[in-house]
Amino acid sequence: MSAPDTTETGVVEYAPSTAANHSERRLLAAAERYGLVVLLAVVIIVFSLLPKSAPIFATHANIINIMGGEVTLCIVAIAFTLPLMVGQLDLSVASIAGLASVATTAAMSHFDAPLPVAIMVALGAGLLVGMINGYLIAILGLDAIIVTLAGMTLMGGSVQWYTKGLSINTGISRALTDFGSLQWFSIPRITFLLIVVAALSWYLIEKTPFGRYLRMIGSNRSAARLVGLPVERLTFLVFTLTGALAGLAGLLLTARSGGANPLDGPGLLLPGLAAVYLGATTIQPGRFNILGTILGVFFVAIVVSGLTLSGVPSFVEQLFNGGALLLAVGLSRGLGQARGNNGAIGA
Numbered sequence: 001m002s003a004p005d006t007t008e009t010g011v012v013e014y015a016p017s018t019a020a021n022h023s024e025r026r027l028l029a030a031a032e033r034y035g036l037v038v039l040l041a042v043v044i045i046v047f048s049l050l051p052k053s054a055p056i057f058a059t060h061a062n063i064i065n066i067m068g069g070e071v072t073l074c075i076v077a078i079a080f081t082l083p084l085m086v087g088q089l090d091l092s093v094a095s096i097a098g099l100a101s102v103a104t105t106a107a108m109s110h111f112d113a114p115l116p117v118a119i120m121v122a123l124g125a126g127l128l129v130g131m132i133n134g135y136l137i138a139i140l141g142l143d144a145i146i147v148t149l150a151g152m153t154l155m156g157g158s159v160q161w162y163t164k165g166l167s168i169n170t171g172i173s174r175a176l177t178d179f180g181s182l183q184w185f186s187i188p189r190i191t192f193l194l195i196v197v198a199a200l201s202w203y204l205i206e207k208t209p210f211g212r213y214l215r216m217i218g219s220n221r222s223a224a225r226l227v228g229l230p231v232e233r234l235t236f237l238v239f240t241l242t243g244a245l246a247g248l249a250g251l252l253l254t255a256r257s258g259g260a261n262p263l264d265g266p267g268l269l270l271p272g273l274a275a276v277y278l279g280a281t282t283i284q285p286g287r288f289n290i291l292g293t294i295l296g297v298f299f300v301a302i303v304v305s306g307l308t309l310s311g312v313p314s315f316v317e318q319l320f321n322g323g324a325l326l327l328a329v330g331l332s333r334g335l336g337q338a339r340g341n342n343g344a345i346g347a
Contacts (some may be wrong), residue, residue, distance in 0.1 A: 036282035047306030068188030072252045077275040079245035086217045092148040095155040098265015100125045100250025105260035109171035122251035130243015138235035169259035180255030202290040277328035
């Protein structure tokens with residue numbers, strides 16, 4: 001950077017190169033923060049103009065379908081985001097959602113439970129698994145990936161055993177399915193719940209000491225412990241909250257589909273992680289953040305919708321999710337390392 005020059009009047013003037021460098025840095029920072037937003041806008045324009053996808057892509061029906069269809073994935077992705085903020089990866093989130101979906105559906109279909117009880121079953125199942133994960137990981141100090149991978153496998157097997165691999169589609173509360181399928185003011189009802197959950201999660205992470213503590217633990221666990229933060233207790237709370245959010249996602253799976261499919265929950269694992277890591281490349285580059293996560297969900301959903309309407313084979317969705325996850329992990333880690341913030345972008 002050029003040194004400042006002092007004029008005869010005593011006014012300090014900077015060389016033109018200094019201002020140019022400053023403008024370059026601001027432009028680069030803006031590109032990092034909003035690059036995915038711009039890319040999403042370009043994708044929308046392209047699919048709105050392509051001959052094969054244009055007749056349907058930009059219609060109200062397709063927009064509503066995307067908005068309503070991605071609410072559950074958004075909540076699963078938010079649940080994935082919280083443990084990653086403290087440097088832990090919870091692979092069981094999607095399976096918890098699947099377990100909660102089966103539990104709440106079975107409560108209504110097999111045991112004639114009223115809707116309030118079924119809701120408590122879904123949230124309670126998620127909360128219980130989250131607390132078990134938190135105890136094993138935070139209190140006993142077991143490896144998060146091993147614990148949650150084992151839990152994911154156990155829950156998957158239990159769900160398959162209970163359902164015998166078949167969907168449960170009878171005896172579901174009409175009020176619950178209406179909430180999942182109908183609209184208010186031409187907007188899917190469950191989208192309003194997503195707005196509430198996202199707003200509360202964003203406020204908790206960005207505007208409260210709890211969120212700052214999570215960032216500190218994710219950046220440097222040992223330093224956080226040295227300054228007096230209750231690292232184990234906070235980590236336990238994070239996994240408990242993650243389980244509760246996954247339980248809510250399971251309830252919405254049932255509300256949206258009108259039943260419980262044993263494969264629906266685990267199917268959210270890869271797209272959820274892809275969205276979270278894509279979100280870490282935008283809004284707050286190099287850091288996991290709630291708004292970025294939601295943007296990542298809808299970016300993936302809109303691209304997949306456009307590809308599907310363009311006649312691309314269905315297996316391309318899996319290829320895209322896998323490729324997006326790999327690319328996003330690389331980008332988010334690179335951005336985090338550039339800022340000396342490794343703990344915020346990986347377990």
